[in-house]
Amino acid sequence: MSTSCLPDNFRQTTPWLLALVTALLLCLFFWPLANGQIYTGSDLGALHLPLRAFYMDALKAGEAPLWEPRIACGFPALAEGQFGACHPVHFLLYKFLPLWLGLQFELFISYLGAFAGALLLLRYLRFEAVPAWFGAAGFAFSIYTITHFPHANMVAVFAHLPWLLWLILKLFDAGTNRTRLFLGTWIAVLLASQMLTGHPPAMFAAALVWGSVALYLAWSRRCPQAFGMLVVAVGLMFLLSAAQWLPTLLYLPLTERADLTAAYVNDFSLHPANFLQLPGPYLFRGGTVPDTISGASRIEFPIYPGLGVVGLALLGVLRTDKLPASQRRLIRVAVLLIVVVGLFMCGRYGGINSLTAHVPLIQGFRCPSRYVAIWQLLWLGLALAGLDWMRRRPNRKIVDGAWLALMLVVVLVHLMALAAPAWGAAWLGELHTGGALWRSAAVSVAIVLIGWWSCLGRSWRITAFAACCLIDVGANGYYQLLHSMPRRDIAAINEDVANRAGVDRRYRVIKRFNDGVLRGEYNMTAYAAIEPSRTYDAMDNSTMALLGVQQVKMQGTTWSVTNVVPRFRLVRRTAALGESPKAGFAGIDFADVVLLPGNQAELAVEKGTLEVLEDAPSAATVTVRGRDRQILVVSDRWDPDWVCTIDGEAVPILKAYGIVRCVIVPPGEHRVEFRYDPPGWVYGKILSLTGLIVLLALLAVTWPRLKSRPADR
Numbered sequence: 091m092s093t094s095c096l097p098d099n100f101r102q103t104t105p106w107l108l109a110l111v112t113a114l115l116l117c118l119f120f121w122p123l124a125n126g127q128i129y130t131g132s133d134l135g136a137l138h139l140p141l142r143a144f145y146m147d148a149l150k151a152g153e154a155p156l157w158e159p160r161i162a163c164g165f166p167a168l169a170e171g172q173f174g175a176c177h178p179v180h181f182l183l184y185k186f187l188p189l190w191l192g193l194q195f196e197l198f199i200s201y202l203g204a205f206a207g208a209l210l211l212l213r214y215l216r217f218e219a220v221p222a223w224f225g226a227a228g229f230a231f232s233i234y235t236i237t238h239f240p241h242a243n244m245v246a247v248f249a250h251l252p253w254l255l256w257l258i259l260k261l262f263d264a265g266t267n268r269t270r271l272f273l274g275t276w277i278a279v280l281l282a283s284q285m286l287t288g289h290p291p292a293m294f295a296a297a298l299v300w301g302s303v304a305l306y307l308a309w310s311r312r313c314p315q316a317f318g319m320l321v322v323a324v325g326l327m328f329l330l331s332a333a334q335w336l337p338t339l340l341y342l343p344l345t346e347r348a349d350l351t352a353a354y355v356n357d358f359s360l361h362p363a364n365f366l367q368l369p370g371p372y373l374f375r376g377g378t379v380p381d382t383i384s385g386a387s388r389i390e391f392p393i394y395p396g397l398g399v400v401g402l403a404l405l406g407v408l409r410t411d412k413l414p415a416s417q418r419r420l421i422r423v424a425v426l427l428i429v430v431v432g433l434f435m436c437g438r439y440g441g442i443n444s445l446t447a448h449v450p451l452i453q454g455f456r457c458p459s460r461y462v463a464i465w466q467l468l469w470l471g472l473a474l475a476g477l478d479w480m481r482r483r484p485n486r487k488i489v490d491g492a493w494l495a496l497m498l499v500v501v502l503v504h505l506m507a508l509a510a511p512a513w514g515a516a517w518l519g520e521l522h523t524g525g526a527l528w529r530s531a532a533v534s535v536a537i538v539l540i541g542w543w544s545c546l547g548r549s550w551r552i553t554a555f556a557a558c559c560l561i562d563v564g565a566n567g568y569y570q571l572l573h574s575m576p577r578r579d580i581a582a583i584n585e586d587v588a589n590r591a592g593v594d595r596r597y598r599v600i601k602r603f604n605d606g607v608l609r610g611e612y613n614m615t616a617y618a619a620i621e622p623s624r625t626y627d628a629m630d631n632s633t634m635a636l637l638g639v640q641q642v643k644m645q646g647t648t649w650s651v652t653n654v655v656p657r658f659r660l661v662r663r664t665a666a667l668g669e670s671p672k673a674g675f676a677g678i679d680f681a682d683v684v685l686l687p688g689n690q691a692e693l694a695v696e697k698g699t700l701e702v703l704e705d706a707p708s709a710a711t712v713t714v715r716g717r718d719r720q721i722l723v724v725s726d727r728w729d730p731d732w733v734c735t736i737d738g739e740a741v742p743i744l745k746a747y748g749i750v751r752c753v754i755v756p757p758g759e760h761r762v763e764f765r766y767d768p769p770g771w772v773y774g775k776i777l778s779l780t781g782l783i784v785l786l787a788l789l790a791v792t793w794p795r796l797k798s799r800p801a802d803r
Contacts, residue, residue, distance in 0.1 A: 105219045105220065105223045107553055107554070107557050108220065108223040108224060108227060108553070108556060108557055108560070109223065110557075111227065111557045111560045111561060111564075112205060112223070112226075112227040112230075112231070112560070114561075114564070115227065115230075115231040115560065115564045116198075116201060116202070116231075118236070118564060118567075118568055118572055119197060119198075119201065119239060119572070120194065120197075120198065122577045123194070126579055126580050126581065127577040127578060127579055127580065128190050128193070128194060128577065128578065128580060128583070129239070129240075129572070129575050129576075129577055130576060130577065130578045130583075131240060131574075131575030131576040131577075132240035132389055132571075132575065133240040133241060134193075134239070134240040134242065134575075135576070135578070137172060138172065138173065138193065138240075138242050138243075139189065139193065139583070140161065141158070141167060141172055141173040142173050142184055142189060142192065142193060143189055143586075143587060143590060144158045144160070144161075144167060144173075144707075145167075145173050145175055145180070145184050146184045146185075146189055146192070146587075147590075147707075148707065149181070149184055149185045150185075151706070153706055153707065153708060154168070154708060154771070155167055155168055155173075155175045156168045156707070156708045156766050156768065156771060157707050157708045157729075157766040158707060159707050159726055160590075162727060163637045163638075163639075163725065163726060163727045163749070163750070164726040164727030164728075164729060165727075166337075166341055166729065166731070166768070168334075168337050168768070168771060169337040169338050169340070169341035169768065169770065170288075170338070170341070171288035171289075171290075171334055171337075171338050172243060172288050172289070173243075173288065174243055174246075174286055174287045174288045174334075175288075175334070176286050176331070176333045176334045176778070177283065177286040177287055177288075179196075179199070179283075180196065183195055183196055188584065188587075189583065189584075189587055190580050190583050190584070193242070196242055196246070197239070197242055197245070199246075199249075200242070200245045200246040200249040201230055201231070201235070201245070201249070202230075203249040203250075203253075204229060204230035204235065204245070204248065204249035204251075204252065205226050205227060205229070205230035205231075206226075207249065207250075207251070207252035207253040207256065208225060208226035208229040208230060208252040209222055209223065209225075209226035210252070210253070210256055211252040211253075211255050211256040211259075212225045212226060212474075214256055214259060214260075215259075217474070217478075218481075220477075220481070220552070220553055220556060221474050221477050221478055221481075221556075223556075224474070224477060224556040224559070224560070225470060225474050226252075227560050228396075228399070228470045228473070228559070228560060228563070229252065229467070229470060230249075231560065231563065231564055231567070232395070232466045232470070232563060233392045233393065233394045233395065233396075233462075233466065233563055233566060233567050233570070234248075234392075234462050234463045234466050235248065236392075236563075236564065236567030236568070236570070236571065236572070237389055237392045237567055237570050237571045238389070239571065239572065239575075240389065240571075240575070241289070243287040243288050243289040243292070244289050244292045244460075246284075246287045246289075247284050247287055247289050247292035247293050247296055248292060248295075248296055248463060250280050250281075250283060250284045250296065251296045251299060251300065253280055254277060254280050254281070254296075254300045255299075255300055255303055257273055257276055257277050257280065258277065258300060258303060258304050258307070258320065259303075259307070260273055261273045261274060261277065261316050261319060261320065262304075262307040262308075262311050262313055262316045264316065267315055267319075268792055269792075269794075270315060270316055270319045271319055271322075271788065271791075271792045272788075272789070272792035272793065272794065273319070274319035274320060274322055274323040274326075275323070275326070275785060275788045275789055275792065277320065277323040278322075278323040278324070278325075278326035278327045278330060278785065279330070279785065281323065281324065281327035281331075282326075282327045282330035282331040282781075284296065285327065285331035285334060285335055286331050286333075286334050288334065290335075290338070290455070291455040291456075291457070291460065292460070292463070294455060295460065295461060295463050295464055296463075298464060299464060299467060304317065304320055305317075310416070326781060326784060326785065326788075328777075328781075329777050329778065329780055329781025329784065330778055330781035330782065330785060331778065331781075332773070332774040332775075332776075332777030332778045332781065333771070333774035333775050333777070333778040334774070335774075336770040336771075336773060336774035336777065337768055337770030337771050337774055338770070339770065340768065340769060340770040341768075341770065344729075344730070352438075353383070354456060355455075355456055356383075356437040356438040356456070356458060357381075357456040357457055358381050358387070358390040358391075358437070358456065358457040358458070358459050358460075359381050359383075359435075359436055359437025359438045359439055359440075359458050359459060360381070360390075360391055360393065360435040360436050360437065360439065360440075360458065360459040360462070361379040361380070361381055361391070361436075361439060362436055362439050362440075363379040363520075364378055364379050364391050364393055365393070365432070366503060367392070367393055367394040368393075368394065368395070368397075368400055369397070369400075369496075369499045369500045369503045369534060370500065370503050370504060370507070370530055370531075370534055371394045371397065371530075371533070371534065371562075371566045372522070372526075372529070372530035372533055372534070372566075372569070373503070373504070373507060373521055373522060373527070373530055374520045374521060374522065375520055375521070375522055375526070376388050376520060377392060377566075377569060377570040378391035378392055378520075378570070379391065379520050381437075381459075383438070388570070389571065390457055390459045390460065391459055392462075392566070392567065392570040392571070393435070393459075393462045393465065393466075394563065394566050394570075395465075395466055395469035395470070395473075395563070396469075396473075396559050396560075396562050396563040396566075397496070397500070397534055397537040397538060397541075397562065398473075398537055398540070398541050398555060398558060398559035398562055399469055399470065399473040399559055399563070400469070400473075400496065401476070401492065401493060401496050401538065401541045402472070402473035402474075402476035402477050402480070402541070402559070403469050403472035403473045403475075403476055404476065404492045404495070404496060405475075405476030405479055405480060405484070405488075405489065405492050406421060406471075406472040406473060406474070406475030406476035406477075406478075406479065407421060407425060407472060407475075407476075408488050408492055409475065409476070409479040409484065409488075410422070412479075421472065421475060424468050424471055424472055425472070427464075427468055428465065428468045428469065430442075431461050431464050431465045431468065432465060434458055434461045435458055435459050435461045435462055435465060436458065437458030437459065438458075440458075473559075477552070477556065480544070480545055480552055481552055484545070489545045490542075490545075493538060493541055493542040493545070494542075496538055496541075497535065497538045497539075497542075500531070500534045500535060500538055501531070501535070504527065504530065504531040504534070507521050507522070507527055508527065537558070537562055540555060540558050541555055541558075543555075544558075625671055625672065625748065625749055626671045626672055626748075626749055627672050627673075627674060630674040630675075631651055631652060632653075632674045632675040632676050632678065633671070633674055633675060633749075634651040634654075635651050635652065635653045635654050635655060635680065636655065636675055636680055636725065636747060636749070636750070637725050637749070637750070638654060638655060638656065638657045638725040639651050639654065640654050653680075655680045655681060655725065656725075657705075657724060657725045657726070658700060658702055658705075658710075658712055658722065658723070658724055658725075659680075659681065659700075659722075659723050659725075660697050660698055660699075660700055660714065660716070660720050660721070660722055660723075660755075661680075661681070661682060661683060661684040661693075661697075661720065661721045661723055661752075662682060662692070662693050662694035662695070662696075662697050662718070662720050662721075663682055663683050663684070663691070663692055663693060663694075664683070664684050664685070664686050664688075664691045664693065664721065665678075665683050665684070665685050665686075666685070666686070666687070666688060667685040667686060667687050667747065667748055668685075670748070671747055671748035671749050675747065682697075684721050684723055684746045684747070684752060685746065685747045685748070686744060686745075686746060686752075687745075693718060693719045693720050693721060693754075694716060694717070694718035694719060694720040695717075695718055696716070696717060696718065697716070697720065698714060698715050698716020698717070698718075698720055699714075699715050699716070700712050700713065700714050700715070700722065701713045707766075708765070708766040709763070709764060709765045709766065710724065710763070710764040711761065711762070711763045711764075712761075712762045712763075712764075713759065713760070713761055713762070714755045714759070714760050714762055715758075715759045715760075716755070716757060716758075717757055718757055719754060719755065719756055719757055720754075720755055721746075721752050721753070721754055721755070722752060722753050722755050722762055723746050723750065723751075723752040724750060724751045724752065724764065725750050726750055726751055727749060727750060727751075728743065728745040728746075728749065728750060728751050729766070731766060731767060731768040731769070732751060732764060732765070732766050732767075733764070733765050733767050734751075734753050734762065734763065734764050734765075735762075735763045735765075736753070736755060736756070736760050736761070736762050736763075737760050737761055738761075741753055741754070743764075751764070
């Protein structure tokens with residue numbers, strides 16, 4: 091894009107204003123650090139802190155982070171994948187930094203990386219400084235990335251996207267196959283990094299973007315070699331990241347995702363009323379209209395791209411007659427995709443989300459509203475086209491007409507909201523009333539007026555409006571999420587970490603629905619789709635006693651569990667398991683009886699003794715002594731990937747009480763060893779190592795060689 095018509099001071103000084111706004115937006119996430127606090131609300135404290143606490147413990151102990159016994163009475167942490175155990179950056183952060191600081195750096199890297207990558211991409215596309223900074227900040231701090239701040243790995247996946255697009259563009263611009271192979275290798279590294287962060291649904295959404303761009307470039311450039319290198323990169327990605335995706339893939343049959351229902355797939359569908367956020371970002375009392383079928387959580391439903399962005403996008407569409415045919419097609423496709431993606435976001439309300447139910451693996455992804463990430467990108471792309479047009483002396487009548495039309499929509503929507511109580515629809519109860527509604531209207535009208543006013547002049551007005559657009563979205567995101575997100579003192583988190591390390595490992599401490607680093611049973615099992623509530627009642631005293639739980643904390647109330655049994659114990663009699671474990675075990679003497687499918691049996695006259703030699707998360711060793719055959723019970727959730735040997739010989743692990751593990755031990759003294767040995771981890775490591783060797787070989791062969799400089803004369 092030419093800059094000849096712009097004054098020099100405009101090109102040189104404008105980015106500093108946008109840089110200041112970008113810094114302010116970044117501070118939204120980390121300003122609690124000034125008070126010795128960090129955000130721990132939503133899944134940030136309920137999912138990511140507990141998993142990373144386990145990860146940090148495993149790294150310090152020199153153990154593989156495979157199985158977390160504190161959560162859901164045994165949780166396949168690596169297979170679930172949310173903490174990115176195999177990502178080298180995560181390894182460094184949680185190996186050498188405190189828990190709270192590692193999490194802050196992980197988030198900081200994601201947001202800063204998203205901005206830097208988008209800025210690099212837009213400058214490569216020859217955007218001038220102002221649109222490039224505006225687009226980069228708009229991507230890194232969209233309403234999607236702000237409100238998904240609690241989903242650390244989801245933000246990390248999308249932070250890779252502009253870097254991938256930049257490399258893909260360079261791949262199709264490259265002149266030799268050697269250069270293409272070099273770029274394809276780095277694309278594989280980025281794709282593997284995405285996979286290793288542990289959020290496949292987000293990776294799929296990102297792949298829709300870069301995959302569509304790659305297909306378009308392959309068609310328009312007629313360059314099959316570049317597309318072939320991209321296919322090679324995807325293959326190399328699967329090799330490099332096998333240590334993460336293979337355990338997850340093999341674990342899927344044990345989850346609810348193996349038996350999908352339409353209700354599960356359509357969890358957190360976007361209610362169509364949320365599209366009113368476009369002209370009225372503050373219309374609703376809670377910021378959004380929740381999907382009442384899935385629950386009242388609102389974090390998935392903010393979709394506001396910014397009123398200024400909407401206005402700029404409208405201008406970007408109206409300028410199509412001034413563009414080359416290829417660019418006109420792209421803008422029209424973007425408009426069409428906004429509609430199509432919007433329908434997918436609606437899930438059960440949109441009617442087309444069921445199409446993904448026929449795509450292997452993808453059919454298990456829930457939360458259709460998360461397609462808003464792609465939706466936001468489309469709006470931002472159109473807004474960049476509009477901003478570019480504003481800076482090129484656009485047709486005044488078209489510009490005035492666009493902003494006037496947007497103003498009429500804003501006014502009409504707010505007037506309709508005044509009359510909403512008479513309509514009777516349930517979602518209308520979410521609307522603001524009275525003074526709050528008038529304030530919402532005032533904010534929306536003011537944003538449109540600022541956009542309109544900025545078109546009347548040049549240079550600094552347009553820059554100020556670009557900054558205003560960013561502030562508008564940042565303020566709305568803060569209003570939607572961060573202002574109501576709980577925070578915790580860093581000192582309290584450090585105390586929780588110390589308490590966690592000091593818990594008597596013969597027993598368990600489970601804290602539910604609190605903000606400590608032990609929180610997580612509900613959230614983590616929901617993410618992994620194992621939901622122990624299908625198996626046992628976590629609020630039943632007898633069940634908690636069986637599972638070795640000493641304490642339960644729920645909604646600020648703490649109570650102790652009575653008659654808790656140790657994690658390892660010997661039992662001399664069996665009885666038939668007559669009812670579902672969910673019914674509880676009132677009246678059962680856990681110290682003497684184990685419930686198993688089948689007939690009752692007397693195993694031992696006199697109970698033997700045991701000595702715990704090792705009790706690690708993924709392994710245990712116990713010495714058992716006794717005159718008769720007896721059963722060793724371990725109060726950990728049964729899983730098919732646990733193996734047991736007695737004196738080196740493999741024995742079957744039985745499911746005691748329908749929940750936990752047990753083995754039959756013959757008379758005498760024996761060494762009983764348990765080991766969590768998921769085949770996905772074993773084979774995944776081999777594949778990842780193979781991929782690393784291939785990667786290093788390709789980089790060594792294709793690394794650009796500097797030409798020697800001629801000697802000075």
